[in-house]
Amino acid sequence: MEQLIVVEDLWKTYRVGDIEFPALRGVETRVNKGEFVAIVGPSGSGKSTLLHIVGGLDSPTRGRVIVNDVDISKLNSDKLAEYRNRDIGFIFQFFNLIPYLSAVENVELSSAIANVNRKTRRAKAIKLLEVFNLTDKTSKKPTELSGGEQQRVAIARALINDPILILADEPTGNIDSETGYGVIEAFRKSVENFGTTVLMVTHDIELPKFCDRTIMLKDGKVIEEVA
Amino acid sequence: MNILDILTLSWRQLKQRKSRSILTILAIAVGVTSIIALSSQVEGVQHEIVQSLETLGPENIMVTVGGRTLFADADVVRLASLEDVAAVTPVINTNVEVFGLDEPVTLMGVSSLGIENVLGEIKLSAGALYTDVPAPQVVIGSKIAVDDLGETQFVVGQPIVIQASSTINTMAVIGILDDYGASLIFQPDNTILIPLTYMKTLMPRSGYTLIIVTAENPENIDQITEQIGYVFGDRASVTSIKQISNTVVTITSQINILLVGVVSISFIAAGLGTFNIMMISVLERIREIGILKAIGMKDKSVLTLYMSQGFFIGIFGSIMGLGLGIAAAFAIPLLLGEMGDFGPPDPGSNMPSSQSSGMGPPGDMSFAYTPIISLQYVVIAVVASIIIALLSSAYPSWKAARMKPLDALRYE
Ligand SMILES: Nc1ncnc2c1ncn2[C@@H]1O[C@H](COP(=O)(O)OP(=O)(O)O)[C@@H](O)[C@H]1O
Numbered sequence A: 001m002e003q004l005i006v007v008e009d010l011w012k013t014y015r016v017g018d019i020e021f022p023a024l025r026g027v028e029t030r031v032n033k034g035e036f037v038a039i040v041g042p043s044g045s046g047k048s049t050l051l052h053i054v055g056g057l058d059s060p061t062r063g064r065v066i067v068n069d070v071d072i073s074k075l076n077s078d079k080l081a082e083y084r085n086r087d088i089g090f091i092f093q094f095f096n097l098i099p100y101l102s103a104v105e106n107v108e109l110s111s112a113i114a115n116v117n118r119k120t121r122r123a124k125a126i127k128l129l130e131v132f133n134l135t136d137k138t139s140k141k142p143t144e145l146s147g148g149e150q151q152r153v154a155i156a157r158a159l160i161n162d163p164i165l166i167l168a169d170e171p172t173g174n175i176d177s178e179t180g181y182g183v184i185e186a187f188r189k190s191v192e193n194f195g196t197t198v199l200m201v202t203h204d205i206e207l208p209k210f211c212d213r214t215i216m217l218k219d220g221k222v223i224e225e226v227a
Numbered sequence B: 001m002n003i004l005d006i007l008t009l010s011w012r013q014l015k016q017r018k019s020r021s022i023l024t025i026l027a028i029a030v031g032v033t034s035i036i037a038l039s040s041q042v043e044g045v046q047h048e049i050v051q052s053l054e055t056l057g058p059e060n061i062m063v064t065v066g067g068r069t070l071f072a073d074a075d076v077v078r079l080a081s082l083e084d085v086a087a088v089t090p091v092i093n094t095n096v097e098v099f100g101l102d103e104p105v106t107l108m109g110v111s112s113l114g115i116e117n118v119l120g121e122i123k124l125s126a127g128a129l130y131t132d133v134p135a136p137q138v139v140i141g142s143k144i145a146v147d148d149l150g151e152t153q154f155v156v157g158q159p160i161v162i163q164a165s166s167t168i169n170t171m172a173v174i175g176i177l178d179d180y181g182a183s184l185i186f187q188p189d190n191t192i193l194i195p196l197t198y199m200k201t202l203m204p205r206s207g208y209t210l211i212i213v214t215a216e217n218p219e220n221i222d223q224i225t226e227q228i229g230y231v232f233g234d235r236a237s238v239t240s241i242k243q244i245s246n247t248v249v250t251i252t253s254q255i256n257i258l259l260v261g262v263v264s265i266s267f268i269a270a271g272l273g274t275f276n277i278m279m280i281s282v283l284e285r286i287r288e289i290g291i292l293k294a295i296g297m298k299d300k301s302v303l304t305l306y307m308s309q310g311f312f313i314g315i316f317g318s319i320m321g322l323g324l325g326i327a328a329a330f331a332i333p334l335l336l337g338e339m340g341d342f343g344p345p346d347p348g349s350n351m352p353s354s355q356s357s358g359m360g361p362p363g364d365m366s367f368a369y370t371p372i373i374s375l376q377y378v379v380i381a382v383v384a385s386i387i388i389a390l391l392s393s394a395y396p397s398w399k400a401a402r403m404k405p406l407d408a409l410r411y412e
């Protein structure tokens, strides 16, 4: 199997005033292309931090993260932005939609940043919303949508640029379990149809069983990997 | 990200905070409005004054008495002998009472040929000019013929009774001048023109109060003015219409510079307002900026996103300011007109002696002018407001652009 992500001796130390706090202490792990991986662990164990560094939102204090043969800790801010835009699809616990844009405009936004022309991206955004059963909500603003609907819009936005890697930080944390399974199904579909790789942080003990593998973090270290 | 898409997003942000955006635009508009509205008044007044001076003839030089001695025929001859002088028009002015009128008026003795040099263009509403015979024939100003209430006092052919010095004279009105409005040097509307030859019989011992020297060519004005000054020394004060005109232009230009200076204070206020509002916009959108960056928006696109909002504010502020400014420019003279005359002073009270040079300040200040909106001030106002809007957006935009995506996302 081809490796997509290589994490080597990854450290992240946060400094608050004079106090240094190591959130990650030498994480080592590898993820193959097309894998659907769950990341679990107690609160504060560094799950989000790991996801942010892999996604190019944060930089490591030490160590290397190689994604798709690129050492992302060496990228400058513009290259990182491009990486986040084209290669990564982020999904957050709190949806993070733009409040004054409609559902379809939110989905389109990532594509607009990638300089795709209006017609093409609009058509693709509508198609994606269709896939997530949101056809009748395309012109609704985020505040007019339920939590589950918002999260589906956020997933559509994460998928519009055909990313090689989806990073989801507790995507089901703010939606009911029924909708939660829908989200998992969407990831699964993406993995099967497009060979997308998914890293999903979750607190839900039920969800890892839908994944190919589970990485368990504790105190900033990988303590167990279960297939 | 494509610039058009950034501008669209920028526009959506402005629309999301509509009332705030409009307030900022208004703040910018105030400066533009004031510059346009005020500079156009000054330019309009300047144009009016310069034009009324020009009709008096740019080639004319006014020689008025400097001391107590009036001019004699010898002085007229002397002036006529100067090089490049085309004509010399001696004039005798005196303040007189007219029976039937409350206010004293100016009686001006001038030859028929000299009238043109005095009035510039000759405009009669009725009758004709006199010829140079020593007969009691007069041409009267429009405000003497018709009083302030619109009542006709004199018509052509009617006698007019004038008290000059201590003698009472009856004369015939043979012509009535058109409305000249207020002119800076003469007030034709309140003047009675009389043949110089007849004036001399009325006031046999009087010299000339004013001599108008007409140059062959406006280019010789300065040189002739200098020569006249040399000939008369302290006896006369010599002013060319051109000089007055230049002075007026200089003064009004200075007024306009002062005005722009004063208005720039309002620009500074508008700039601070814009800065404040842009800062608030950025601060309240920190999370949003985090989202935009998380999904791959580059720093320079974020910078453009916020700078363009400043640009929109500047552009719309200018457009609104231009509209309001043009409207205000034309409304101001109407408002001033509504307020009426500025209390015309008694024309006689300006001159302690009964001999008047006719060069006193105009008795009636409510002269009409058309505001002139000059491109120069439009450009200054528009450029200034756009620069102000951009400058005051620069720091907030820069702050937004350099925010770390994760810090921004975490911001509560
Ligand atoms: N910006 C930060 N500044 C200081 N400490 C931080 C910051 N972000 C995270 N941490 C700390 O790092 C640790 C790991 O955080 P996180 O990765 O969010 O954990 P998890 O997602 O597993 O709950 C936590 O103890 C948290 O308090």
Ligand SMILES: [Mg+2]
Binding pocket: A047, A048, A049, A169
């Ligand atoms: Mg977390």
